[in-house]
Amino acid sequence: MTARIGGFARVTLGAKSAWLALCLLGSGALSPVFALNVDSQHPRIVFHAADLATVRARINGPHAALFDDYYAWAANRLEDGRRNSYDADDYAAIYLLTGENRFGDAAISIAMDMISRGQDTSGEGDGPARSSAISLVYDWCYARLSTSQRSTIYAALYPNVNVHPDYHQAWFIRDYNWSYMMAIANDGTASQNAAVIANLEESIAQFEDFFIPCLDRSSPESAIDGYAGLRIMTLLCFVDALDRSTDYQGSVLSSNYYRNTGRFWMARMRPDFRWAKMPGKYNTSESEPGAYFSYAGAFLGDRDAQYMANLLVNDEGLGGRDATMALAWHDPNAPANPPAGLAKDYYDPVAGFVLDRSGWTMGSNSSDVTLGFFNGTDQVGHRTQNHFYVTRGDDNLIIDSGHRFHDLANHYYTYYTRSVAHNTVLIYDPSEDFGSFTNVWGDEIIKPNDGGQTDSDDAAGEARWPECNGLYGYRGEITKYESTSDYVMVEGDATPAYASAKTNLVLRRWIYLRPDWIVVQDRVRLNKPNLPVRVVYHSVDQP
The missing domain is CATH 1.50.10.100 (Chondroitin AC/alginate lyase)
Structure with a gap:
């Protein structure tokens, strides 16, 4: 008979000998026939x-x-x-x-x-x-x-x-x-x-x-x-x-x-x-x-x-x-x-992003708008829930700022991965401590309090994606998505991304009215009164 193991076929003498062959592979007692x-x-x-x-x-x-x-x-x-x-x-x-x-x-x-x-x-x-x-x-x-x-x-x-x-x-x-x-x-x-x-x-x-x-x-x-x-x-x-x-x-x-x-x-x-x-x-x-x-x-x-x-x-x-x-x-x-x-918008509900565009004209003369909205799985510690970008042709309008030089360069953990480098909501709590890291030169660097998002919930991520063995941390998700020929509406709940001591709700509604308008609505509910709340947008040039 032939027993299927993964993507391969191993030829054996019978069902019992198939299991015997597998048990003996590690001991060298049997030379298997590799298919x-x-x-x-x-x-x-x-x-x-x-x-x-x-x-x-x-x-x-x-x-x-x-x-x-x-x-x-x-x-x-x-x-x-x-x-x-x-x-x-x-x-x-x-x-x-x-x-x-x-x-x-x-x-x-x-x-x-x-x-x-x-x-x-x-x-x-x-x-x-x-x-x-x-x-x-x-x-x-x-x-x-x-x-x-x-x-x-x-x-x-x-x-x-x-x-x-x-x-x-x-x-x-x-x-x-x-x-x-x-x-x-x-x-x-x-x-x-x-x-x-x-x-x-x-x-x-x-x-x-x-x-x-x-x-x-x-x-x-x-x-x-x-x-x-x-x-x-x-x-x-x-x-x-x-x-x-x-x-x-x-x-x-x-x-x-x-x-x-x-x-x-x-x-x-x-x-x-x-x-x-x-x-x-x-x-x-x-x-x-x-x-x-x-x-x-x-x-x-x-x-x-x-x-x-x-x-x-x-x-x-x-x-x-x-x-x-x-x-x-x-x-x-x-x-x-x-x-x-092709459809102009592209939605992945689990990875948590929407990519959109006004059209499919390619080349240096194109003035098509391309956009993206993000609120989903976290893999490498970037505090980017409810972040979005906008380009028109080759012109970067609203950008993901910063640049990666080295994981342990001062710029990486103090800015590049942080919420302040992205287009999202900041809630400044002066008592919040974001910790420190040791840079490539061996110096301990304090991570500044940017009012942004904190570490993801690894346990929640493992519960949601058990197949992934702890690959993803949970920090929020897209809770609503609508798409028509006239508009795309996305709602992202970023509440889990912020320290619970300062907020119990951070919700963003992001609407693209084709082809030229974007409406952004943010709703924040504080657990501590009078904390400063800011919305950050980055551009290459002054708007």
Whole structure:
């Protein structure tokens, strides 16, 4: 019989022996038959052996302009002597696509130097989606590596087989182990290969048992979280590798979160082809629009995303890792629809946001308005309940202020994450203490009393999203949402976000009257009389 375990099929002698095999896996008493098969050829990460001829042909055809710009950029860096870890994947990609040995040799030289210094050989890497740059050099430059170099890199990467997913780690797959395992699969001894496959299965099991059930529950229509760029790109690259370079057919491929990737990023795209800046630690970084839309268009059948990918690839130009992934994933022949027929507002009730717009005209001449309202899950300690932003074309009207330099820089906890940096309500209680933190230089810094929101309720978050194992804190929610052709009305209850000693009600009603008016109504009920209440709006220029 065949017993289904996660996304794999294990062939056993009978029902009882299936359980016996599982019990003995950890002891080494039985050598299981692994049904996950990884392509024996390289590459397997972002680029795939089966697609390589097609991808290479496109750089002399529909992708010629995109590739020429990318090539010129990488060649300039190479000729200038740039040899840091963040160059390795670009040089390796150019070698893979062209066969030019100077790029392959430069990438290999960087990888060997990194190994000699113990850099990027485990954990979070310097490659796209925080994969290991060394893994990518091994995978993409495999044909150029000498036997000795292959052996050296394999020996540096293989110890990650002993790194196992932590189901109690809130941030998905913090070890980023999949890229190490995917790169070296099939390239060792029989026992090493079996151990690599087993490690990949553990990462897939974490996907199936924890990460995807959590996100299908907490963000079923979106990719919104404090680590949006980091997590969704990690997910896409891993699932892409499973889908294109293995025989995996498991539940991740049918996940709502995965299937709806393109919808969220479409709603977030401004007319000037920039992401709307949303609350969160990495709200604009690690975001490759060409990659997201190319993937959704080519592999998820999202015609609107494909239309956007075509605009970006053909008209707007892409650089760096966005170009790498677009060259790998963009299919110029995939069906595309102009987004004009899409709904203008996009609502995720659990993640707690509404993204809206006056129209779908894209480009430098567009004067379309884009807006967003937020009141939902909290992941990285940003006090942003009932915050909103407004842009018109490429003009930032009401903004999410501040900039992240470093988590422990003075600016981060004293301003960037605080309510005072966002467009929301402040209630100043002089007795409120927001604590302190130790900055990157070792100094204790007092967090100022901005009158804003406090820590989220982690217990309430775990009760609401038990599948997420404490990933989200609860700080409020959207309690009402109405949408018509004339207006969108959102009501957000941010009461749980404020200290109960000073208030028992903070309610905002936010109304967008298409296309040009916004009405904001705030209702606050104090537990202490005469506390100053302020509403903060940020703009680049004086209104």
